Amino acid sequence: MQPGPSIRGPHPTLSVRGTQLADAPLAAMRLPGPPRPFRMGTPAIDRFPVRLWASLTLRALRAVGAEHLDYGPCQPLRAAIAEHVQRSRGLRCLAAQVLIVSGTQSGLDLLARVLLDPGDMAWLEEPGYIGARGALLAAGARVVPVPVDAEGLDVEAGLKRARGARLAYVTPSHQFPLGVEMSLRRRQALLDWAKQARAWIIEDDYDSEFRYHQRPLPCLNALDADGRVIYVGSFSKTLFPSLRLGFVVLPPDLRERVATARRSLDLQPPALNQHVLARFIADGHYEAHLREMRVVYRERLDALREAAERYCGGVLRLRPVLTGLHAVGDLVGVSDVAVSKAAAQRGLEVTALSAYYKGAGAAPNGLVLGFGAIAPRDIERGMQQLAVVLQRAQALR
Secondary structure: OOOOOOOOOOOOOOOHHHHHHHHOOOOOOOOOOOOOOEOOOOOOHHHOOHHHHHHHHHHHHHOOOHHHHOOOOOHHHHHHHHHHHHHHHOOOOOHHHEEEEOHHHHHHHHHHHHHOOOOOEEEEEEOOOHHHHHHHHHOOOEEEEEEEEOOEEOHHHHHHHHOOOOEEEEOOOOOOOOOOOOOHHHHHHHHHHHHHHOOEEEEEOOOOOOEOOOOOOOOHHHHOOOOOEEEEEEOOOOOOHHHOOEEEEOOHHHHHHHHHHHOOOOOOOOHHHHHHHHHHHHOOHHHHHHHHHHHHHHHHHHHHHHHHHHHHOOOEEEOOOOEOOEEEEEEOOOOHHHHHHHHHOOOOOOEEHHHHOOOOOOOOOEEEEEOOOOOHHHHHHHHHHHHHHHHHHHHOO
């Protein structure tokens, strides 16, 4: 085998934006291998109906025609998504407004590129989703951290910091990572700002399907009378992450322009998965799976609460969890960064809450714990191991 070409000098550096993206740390702790306690971002893939999905895939393959092998959107999936979000989230839309993308990150990257010019200001929740920050940086935006409190994004603080921002990214149904729900008062204030500033709002509704107490407020898009809210959803949390299918619901007058601009970036996710998912939804399997998963996740959340109180009650205090697949716990007397690193050495994926804060202020000291990916018995074992980590961290103070 001939040796490769020798490198005679250093390569040119990345662009400024490329350097920012390459240097940005990933907040969520993830170790190689299958799900471990307390992995973030992964649902109960152990409970996914693989055989049913395989059967629907075989059925789709047998029905393949020329139209399935060419470029073009999957109309049945767009229609199924439009019907589902109208029924479950109160969002008024037509299938023509739905754009299928390769997951939430792909949708955020597309929207940031087509809605923002380099140097435009964009509000980002503080703390907030690292992936959204990356999409905004990749578009050359100036990211403006806006604090989050018990009512969600503090719109008044956003007005003081950057009234003239061109876009706001929010997670109003279940703020990531704190888990609070944006109040109706704040939602209306945000909509009023967007109308006056002629700005866009990206609503990431990433896991609102899983609620454990009261019914949710209508999604932000459903309250929007001015067409300023763009709704983003994904099947990574409701089905499985490697499916890589998400969707964007665009205002009617924006959809064609965005779809045309998108052709310079990518054309569409794999058509086969789209057709299988469309049949999965149309045949009622999606709703049935969501109902089953709500029971599963409630059991896993209860196991997390009980184990945290039993083994770590003096040091780790979980905050209330109303929605979603993760919990936030405040730490007493130990560093969240140190605990996260020490826990990783024991095979635990606990994420420091402070990693989600990028502004100048002091970050709270806590942990973000995913509970969706592992069974109750593994949650208990993981919490026992975390208790050992916390005890040793206290001893080293």
